[in-house]
Amino acid sequence: MRNSGPPRTAVALAALLAGDALLHLAWATGLTWPAPDARALSIAVLGGVVPFTPRVLLPLAALLLATAAAVLARGLGLGGRRLRPVLGAVTLAVAAGLLVRGLVGAAWACGAGDEPSRAFHWLNLLLYTPLCLIAGAGAARLAGVWGTGARGAGASGAGSPGAGVRGAPRRRLWVRRTALALPLALAGTALYGAYAYDPGEQHGYRSPYLTAAAGSRYLDTPLARFHYVRQGTGSPVVLLSPGASWTFAWHHQVDALSRTHTVYVVDLPGQGFTRLHESRFTWDLDGMTGALGTFLDALGLPRTALGGNSWSGGWALAYAQRHPERVGRLVLLAPSGLDERDPMTWEALKLPAVGELLVNAGSGRSAAEASLRRVLVHDELITDDLVDAVWAPGTLDANRRAVYRLERGLDWRETEAALPRTRQPVLVVWGRQDTVLPVAQARRFGALLPDATVRELDGCGHALTLDCADRVSAVMEEFLRDR
Structure with missing residues (x-):
């Protein structure tokens, strides 16, 4: 009696892949069911933020339909001598992809990493991971890695119908199993790097940038123990530590502005030496x-x-948009706030496991120096003290985790939509050689804000407070001068 296992497995796998393709085609029309919007859909389906646009979805749908056809043909024993090895390779690739996703999902189900939403947590636990593991095992069997493969699969299309893997030469069997094991081994290594590897924290760092006048201070609240500096007298100016940096990055501006203002620089959660109390x-x-x-x-x-x-x-x-009564003026240096994609190196941090792996891999001192060279135009500013100041606090576990958590959680649609209603006077400063956020965004801020002063500085990169310290201090002093 002819074995009906492979055809049934092939039909089930092809139906699964084709159904996934149809979902992608539906989402490409703008439908976001079962989520309220594309961002929520992305988080629920993928666990991270990726663009659900036709440009992304249509090629994926085409790929899924093509693989569905290949898997079905493999299971039914279709194709000539030249085509059957290709169908086997496609089926093996499907098996590897599904099993890798199942392995990653199992790690998440066991508590590794940060779940971006409860919806994704339960979908991963109850649907995605079991389905990927079962379907991946079926695809591996169909590809002839174990059990009874497709008709004629045993000799990559050269054997008799139903010969299966038992008639395959040992070398071909070894090649198939190695081809399946390699991506699983790589996925396991990546999971270790993302969730088990500890790059180590640099404790005991003492910064030469904290002067006697603006030394470290701490303010305990129920939310966090805030690290900040304070210098000068006069009307208050509060500066927020830049991005993934800390208070030292404003030390030039603190010295300049404190002649006429009381200047505070604060590390918010995930920055510098502030420590959260609220889990x-x-x-x-x-x-x-x-x-x-x-x-x-x-x-x-x-x-x-x-x-x-x-x-x-x-x-x-x-x-300032949420609490206009509490903010008199705004100084925005190459700010986020527009609903635009970040550079690919930052967009990748939004993906679960990928973000953790990239942050851990980039925690070394050499990576900090390379990052400085990307964001500064003036390489002569890069000293050992500066590299240590960027690197050492960034190795603290809470700060490392904050980088990918913030990249995944910050949604700038709200801030862009509210720009025309932002009534405070705003100074927008941008470096023309910015390699992180393009200088064209400065003009968009200028066009959307009702009361904006836009300054573009030639010969300056993204880290404006360091790269063009004196020029930035001067334009800030002029803008913040009491009137």
Whole structure:
């Protein structure tokens, strides 16, 4: 009696792949069922934020339909001598992909990493992971890795119908099993690098950038123990540590502005030496603006000028939009805040496991120096002290984790939509050689903000407070001068 196992397995796998393709085609029309919007759909389906656009979805749908056809043909023993090895290779690739996804899903189900949403957690636990493991095992069997393969699969199309893997030469069997084991081994290694490898923290760092006048201070609140510096007297100016950096990055501007202002620079959660007390903190605009409000309340500052660079420029903007009565002026240096894609190296951090792996792999001192060379135009500024200042605090476990958590959680649609309603005077400064956020974004801010002063600085990169310290200090002093 002819074995009906392979055809049935092939039909089931082909139906699964074709059904997935139809879902992608539906999403390509703009439908986001079962989620309310494309971002929520991406998080629920993939566990990370990727663009659900026709440009992405249509090629994926075509690939899924092609693989469905190949798997079905493999199971039914179709194709000539030349085509059958190709169908076998495609089926083996499907098996590897499904089993890798199942392995990663099993790691997440066991508690590795940060689940971006409860919806994804339960879908991964109850649907994605079991389905991928079962379907992957079926595809591996169909590819002839074990059990009875497709008709004629045993000799890659050269054997008799139903010969199966038992008639295959040992060398071909070894090749198939190696081809399947290799991606699984690589996935296991990547999971170790993402969730088990500990790059190590650098404790005991003492910064030469903290002067006697602006040394480290700490402010304890129920939310966090905030690290900040304070210098000068006069009307208050609060500067938020840039992006994944800490208070030292503003040390030039603190010295300049403190002649006429009381200047505060604060590390928000995930930066520098601030430590969270609240375990349920959310790494999004609600969390970061809420933390800033907690800090201002604890200092007793009802109203202040506010500034930030990169991510922290976006946080300052969001806070000013949500609490306009508390912010008199805004200084935004190459800020986030527009609903645009980040560079690919940052977009990759949004993907579960990938983000953790990239952050852990990039925790070395050499990586910190390479990062400085990407964001600074003036290489002569890169000294050992500067590299250590960027690298050492960034190795702290809480700060490493915050990088990919924030990249996944920050949603700038809100800030861009509110730009025409942002009434504070705003200074927007951008380096024309910015390699992180293109200078064209400065003009968009200028066009959308009702009261904006836009300055583009030639010969300056993204880390403006360091790269063009004197010029940035001068334009800030002029803008913040009491009127």
